[in-house]
Amino acid sequence: MKPVLTNSEYKxxxxxxxxxxxxxxxxxxxxxxxxxxxxxxxxxSRVVVLAGPGNNxxxxxxxxxxxxxRGTSIEIHRLGPPSTELGKAAAARARAEGVRVVDLGxxxxxxxxxxxxxxxxxxxxLPDEVEAWMGTxxxxxxxxxxxxLDPDTxxxxxxxxxxxxxxxxxAVKTGHVTGVGPDYCGKITVADIGIHGGEPSLWIAEEDDAxxxxxxxxxHKWSAGGVLVVGGSxxxxxxxxxxxxxxxxxxxxxVYLSSPQSDEAHLMVPQIPTLSLDEVESRLERxxxxxxxxxxxxxxxxxxxxxxxxxxxxxxxxxxxxxSMIDAARxxxxxVILTPxxxxxxxxAGVSSGQYAVRSFAVRSGAVVxxxxxxxxxxxxxxxxxxxxxxxxxxxxxxxxxLSGMIGALWARGLEPLEAAVSGVYxxxxxxxxxxxxxxxxxxxxxxxxxxxxx
Numbered sequence: 115m116k117p118v119l120t121n122s123e124y125k126x127x128x129x130x131x132x133x134x135x136x137x138x139x140x141x142x143x144x145x146x147x148x149x150x151x152x153x154x155x156x157x158x159s160r161v162v163v164l165a166g167p168g169n170n171x172x173x174x175x176x177x178x179x180x181x182x183x184r185g186t187s188i189e190i191h192r193l194g195p196p197s198t199e200l201g202k203a204a205a206a207r208a209r210a211e212g213v214r215v216v217d218l219g220x221x222x223x224x225x226x227x228x229x230x231x232x233x234x235x236x237x238x239x240l241p242d243e244v245e246a247w248m249g250t251x252x253x254x255x256x257x258x259x260x261x262x263l264d265p266d267t268x269x270x271x272x273x274x275x276x277x278x279x280x281x282x283x284x285a286v287k288t289g290h291v292t293g294v295g296p297d298y299c300g301k302i303t304v305a306d307i308g309i310h311g312g313e314p315s316l317w318i319a320e321e322d323d324a325x326x327x328x329x330x331x332x333x334h335k336w337s338a339g340g341v342l343v344v345g346g347s348x349x350x351x352x353x354x355x356x357x358x359x360x361x362x363x364x365x366x367x368x369v370y371l372s373s374p375q376s377d378e379a380h381l382m383v384p385q386i387p388t389l390s391l392d393e394v395e396s397r398l399e400r401x402x403x404x405x406x407x408x409x410x411x412x413x414x415x416x417x418x419x420x421x422x423x424x425x426x427x428x429x430x431x432x433x434x435x436x437x438s439m440i441d442a443a444r445x446x447x448x449x450v451i452l453t454p455x456x457x458x459x460x461x462x463a464g465v466s467s468g469q470y471a472v473r474s475f476a477v478r479s480g481a482v483v484x485x486x487x488x489x490x491x492x493x494x495x496x497x498x499x500x501x502x503x504x505x506x507x508x509x510x511x512x513x514x515x516x517l518s519g520m521i522g523a524l525w526a527r528g529l530e531p532l533e534a535a536v537s538g539v540y541x542x543x544x545x546x547x548x549x550x551x552x553x554x555x556x557x558x559x560x561x562x563x564x565x566x567x568x569x
Contacts, residue, residue, distance in 0.1 A: 117314035119285045121265035127312040138307040143176020145305030157185035160224040166231040167194045172201035174230025175208040182211045191218045218243045229275045230257040236264040248273045256280040260298045268293025283307045317499045324540035327527045339366040339526035342401040345410040346373035353409030353515045356561045360519030363565035402526040403427045407434025408515040431518040450481035482531040494532045504543025507550040512557025517542045541567045
């Protein structure tokens with residue numbers, strides 16, 4: 115997993131660094147120049163570097179030097195002269211390379227802008243000239259953070275640059291991945307400048323953190339992952355059906371559906387056996403995992419509570435995310451995964467879905483909590499894990515039901531609850547991104563397409 119540091123923690127690590135800071139600045143500026151080259155800075159193109167007085171501006175001067183050597187037509191528009199020794203030396207080298215340096219003024223025509231104004235990201239009361247540049251329509255590469263973005267919270271108080279790429283150093287910071295940070299930072303590139311370490315406050319999941327267990331050669335349908343989906347009240351049968359389809363397509367070998375509308379559900383998915391709610395208790399021991407809540411109406415909750423109280427592994431989603439259902443799972447000493455979106459989280463946790471609320475509620479509830487969003491935050495009481503696969507294509511009805519089925523399948527296939535949650539969310543996003551390349555993402559197609567990523 116990739117660590118995510120607060121800005122203050124990275125500054126502490128940077129302050130304790132005993133290496134050559136001039137070399138670190140050279141590496142930083144070179145990484146920015148490479149990003150500019152990836153974004154089209156080449157011979158004859160015009161690039162403007164907006165440089166602040168600190169070392170962030172120094173990184174910009176170094177980047178300008180490298181780009182000038184590529185034959186790029188480059189200018190530095192500075193917000194005052196360099197105030198640090200490193201910045202002064204970098205500016206001198208840029209001038210020696212023939213880079214034109216002018217004071218920051220009105221917006222000029224160019225092909226690319228490098229925002230090297232403030233490494234801390236947010237500044238209040240910016241000069242009008244800076245705010246004018248924030249309205250540029252050409253691509254922007256931000257150095258460390260887009261100016262105007264809070265580096266810890268990912269909030270924008272007034273205005274900020276919207277970057278296509280942000281080049282940061284050492285590690286991703288919280289402001290890059292929380293709040294509106296992802297919208298303003300664009301692609302995050304972490305450059306190694308020789309400064310390492312620090313205590314993370316979050317983790318970002320990568321593909322290696324999203325396992326999908328293989329089946330044994332001798333497996334049979336009841337040994338390779340049994341899932342029972344409980345839900346689908348009157349008028350909402352489709353939600354339970356999509357969760358069950360997703361569980362089956364994502365590798366669970368025996369998937370059943372129990373619904374107050376079991377006959378209707380069976381007509382919709384004849385390949386998935388159905389049970390009435392009255393039949394479940396006597397057959398409960400056959401299933402590894404219960405997924406409870408997709409399409410479950412309040413009128414049917416009381417009948418489902420005794421089922422949850424006798425289960426050993428329960429995923430609660432949608433209509434199952436009510437205090438009485440969580441209490442029933444606790445009373446039965448079940449292992450529990452909760453998958454709320456922001457509104458549901460506030461209802462069951464009693465607090466808003468702030469940056470670290472998912473961790474505190476996981477501790478209080480004793481469950482793995484999956485706070486759905488972009489990014490999704492997951493915690494079992496430890497440091498939150500962010501999963502940032504997928505995008506706005508998932509903002510459509512029913513995709514959360516598909517996710518509950520996918521997580522349930524992985525849990526039934528043998529993963530631990532936290533592993534299953536992280537992996538399910540990861541591949542749910544990958545599936546959506548893949549599907550979005552061909553057509554609009556809908557839950558019914560997502561429940562089928564996920565099978566391409568099941569193994």
